[in-house]
Amino acid sequence: MSNLANILTVARREYQVRIRTRSFLVGTALLILSVVAIAMAPIIVQAISGSGAQRVAVWAGAPDIGGSPAATLDSLLNAPTGGGTIAGGQVPTGNFSVRTVTDLDAARRSVDKGDDTAVLAINRGASGDLAFTLYTNESSTGRVAQLIKQAVSAVVIADRFARLNVAPADQARVFAPADFSVAWADPARTEATQSSADQGASYFLGFGMTILIFMMIILYGQWVAASVVEEKSSRVMEVILNAATPFQLLTGKVAGVGAVALTQYLAILAAGLVALAAQGPVAGLLLGAGTAASSLPQGLTPGLLGLLVVYGVLGFLLYAVLFAGAGSLVSRQEDVNQVVTPMTLVATAGYMVGVYSATGLLDIRAGWLTILGQVPFLSPFLMLSRVTSGQAAAWEVPLSIVLMAITLVACLWLAARLYAVGVLLYGQRPSARTIWRLLRHGM
Amino acid sequence: MSSVASATGGRLVIEGLRKRFGAVQALDGVSFEVRAGEIFGFLGSNGAGKTTTMRIVLGFLQADEGTITWDGRPAHAWPRRTWGYMPEERGLYLRMPVLEQLVFFAALYGMPRRQAQAEALEWLARFRIAEYADRKAETLSKGNQQKVQYIAMILHGPQVLIMDEPFTGLDPVNAAQLREALLELRDQGRTIVFSTHQLSTAEELCDSVAIIDHGRLVIAGPTRDVRRSTGNQVVRVATDGGADAEWLGALPGVTVTRRGADYTELRVAAGGNPQSVLRAAVERGRDVLRFEVAAPSLEEVFVERVGALVSEDHSLAAPVGAR
Incomplete structure (x- = not known):
């Protein structure tokens, strides 16, 4: 009862003081700015680079080109994502506007001025085949040149068919895509395979959420430790120790800093949502109506967000109580980094494994990753990417959460004990043996 | 108090x-x-x-x-x-x-x-x-x-x-x-x-x-x-003859603890009688200007029971010590 009142009093002070610090305000403002910038960057880049679409002009120098080169280019360059790729593998993005021009010189001038991206001049060579020259200010191996190079092969082939008098309908049959499908190697797996775009999105999600959790644990965990040491070095610790128990001080501090962290994350989340919602209108304003607005990252479901919160909060608490216990052992800010090294190392190791498995550098299906995912200090970094990649078995999430909760209680007990002896220790950093003795016998 | x-x-x-x-x-x-x-x-x-x-x-x-x-x-x-x-x-x-x-x-x-x-x-x-x-x-x-x-x-x-x-x-x-x-x-x-x-x-x-x-x-x-716990007593004496410390120090059971400008402070060991100091002064034919019997200060008790106090705030009035 008074326990809870004191925890809340400590948490409230911690929150009020931290939230007013310049480092928090500046840090949050910078993070919000960068979130907005990331959300708006594609639109701004497009707006700055002129128009949204890449404008390509086609100039026919021969009167008898078979098929319609401009139409063929248009359909190939703007083929929908994920559909048939053009031979060679470059995936077009569907943002080209192709038109036919009659004045090559004028068209080249307009490329030079930057109004158009490129002019494709088509001539008939001495062998009878078509010859192409692309006039552009971009590099000869750039993306536009590569896409057009792949696309013109279709124009050449259409022209050759036309010269061989193959009917357009027959041509269409020649180019009809083959019946091709992909399946899992493992016969037990029946769910649909992921397209590379989906897989990219899940990589991105797993990776992004792991970074968020890692940042929360390391940044705010160290904040907890620094705050404990501040109370020790200013000697205010003994004053408040007369009023509150070490346990109240410890849990209040962790709760207060945690609330600060949540405030910062909510501010960033709100800014991100506003920026996403504003993407459409802003794009419409800058790029003209009809521009597609992007939406939430693919695959980010409410359930996944919930898991992010659960793993983020549990992971933070787990590490933060240990950061507080460790921080209580030293009395100068310079010594904080040293004493929190064990936690930082474990968190970094978990983060590395998490990111490697999220991005495919480690095979996420490996059995040892399933086991590591259940280690409470690693779960926050590993489980989210296991979930987004669809590798987590049904039992993995609940079991890891239960294990983390049990470990949290144990850590809280250990940290409160460390704290109780540590807050009165001044001077030299205690040796591991001293700490062990104090933990066993108290102070 | x-x-x-x-x-x-x-x-x-x-x-x-x-x-x-x-x-x-x-x-x-x-x-x-x-x-x-x-x-x-x-x-x-x-x-x-x-x-x-x-x-x-x-x-x-x-x-x-x-x-x-x-x-x-x-x-x-x-x-x-x-x-x-x-x-x-x-x-x-x-x-x-x-x-x-x-x-x-x-x-x-x-x-x-x-x-x-x-x-x-x-x-x-x-x-x-x-x-x-x-x-x-x-x-x-x-x-x-x-x-x-x-x-x-x-x-x-x-x-x-x-x-x-x-x-x-x-x-x-x-x-x-x-x-x-x-x-x-x-x-x-x-x-x-x-x-x-x-x-x-x-x-x-x-x-x-x-x-x-x-x-x-x-x-x-x-x-x-x-x-009063030590049984010692403190006596402060001043006479018109001056240089009191010389003869006071020679009295039995008496230690000079402070030679002040206007008086001399003595410690009379437990069992001793402060009045003997007064009598000795009178016997020497001196006029007694000041005679005061007091309990030892805490500092004197401390020094006697514990030894010199080691601290930065130590009083400058250090005892002269036993002769």
Whole structure:
């Protein structure tokens, strides 16, 4: 009862003081700015680079080109994502506007001025085949040149068919895509395979959420430790120790800093949502109506967000109580980094494994990753990417959460004990043996 | 001065405290009693065990053995607001506004914020530092920080105040203010225990004292009794002949402890009769200008029972020593 009142009093002070610090305000403002910038960057880049679409002009120098080169280019360059790729593998993005021009010189001038991206001049060579020259200010191996190079092969082939008098309908049959499908190697797996775009999105999600959790644990965990040491070095610790128990001080501090962290994350989340919602209108304003607005990252479901919160909060608490216990052992800010090294190392190791498995550098299906995912200090970094990649078995999430909760209680007990002896220790950093003795016998 | 005691009949009883830190026996059976409503001085050199005893009384440390009771109940059974504490190293949140942290401290003792705020403002006004209420503590002078520290100790209205070396580092003006404040708190019926190695301050303020050395209690009791505990007596003599120290030192059972400009101070060993000094002066045909018999000062008792006091605040009036 008074326990809870004191925890809340400590948490409230911690929150009020931290939230007013310049480092928090500046840090949050910078993070919000960068979130907005990331959300708006594609639109701004497009707006700055002129128009949204890449404008390509086609100039026919021969009167008898078979098929319609401009139409063929248009359909190939703007083929929908994920559909048939053009031979060679470059995936077009569907943002080209192709038109036919009659004045090559004028068209080249307009490329030079930057109004158009490129002019494709088509001539008939001495062998009878078509010859192409692309006039552009971009590099000869750039993306536009590569896409057009792949696309013109279709124009050449259409022209050759036309010269061989193959009917357009027959041509269409020649180019009809083959019946091709992909399946899992493992016969037990029946769910649909992921397209590379989906897989990219899940990589991105797993990776992004792991970074968020890692940042929360390391940044705010160290904040907890620094705050404990501040109370020790200013000697205010003994004053408040007369009023509150070490346990109240410890849990209040962790709760207060945690609330600060949540405030910062909510501010960033709100800014991100506003920026996403504003993407459409802003794009419409800058790029003209009809521009597609992007939406939430693919695959980010409410359930996944919930898991992010659960793993983020549990992971933070787990590490933060240990950061507080460790921080209580030293009395100068310079010594904080040293004493929190064990936690930082474990968190970094978990983060590395998490990111490697999220991005495919480690095979996420490996059995040892399933086991590591259940280690409470690693779960926050590993489980989210296991979930987004669809590798987590049904039992993995609940079991890891239960294990983390049990470990949290144990850590809280250990940290409160460390704290109780540590807050009165001044001077030299205690040796591991001293700490062990104090933990066993108290102070 | 010492009769204020037991206005409420309560006592802070410390009994048989033992505490070991690794190889060091910090406390080795410390027992003493503080009567409710008195000012109690806890005396000893640095490292004697004063801070450890206070921390055990306040429950920061667990004793290996021994008990502490206040008014008949174990100390830890009393609500935290019973106790006020001022540690030796002053502790404030340097980057937090003064009023805000005072309210925070009081809230930890369960005091309503509104009340804490109003009373803190009253205290600040009383100490003439009301204009600093919204300033960060680090912008205050050391003396003013002391005042804030003092308010932090008493704002929640504790019955028992425990202060670790409250006079260390105070300039004479602030020390005088603190003495006044402690007397006033005593008059309100609060019980005050403070440690010090300024023995003259203790002698002046304390109704009772305890002397501790190397974790052992040397003596405890009303200040008057402690001063008389050695059986020695102090005699201050001045005669019209001058150079009194020469012949006084030759008297049996008498030691010259101070050769003042206007008088000479002697210690008459236990069993000796101070009147013999007066008789000796008269027999020498001198006119006695001053003759005073007193109990030894706490400092003299301390030196006799413990040895020289090792501390930076040691009085300059060092004993001449036995001849």
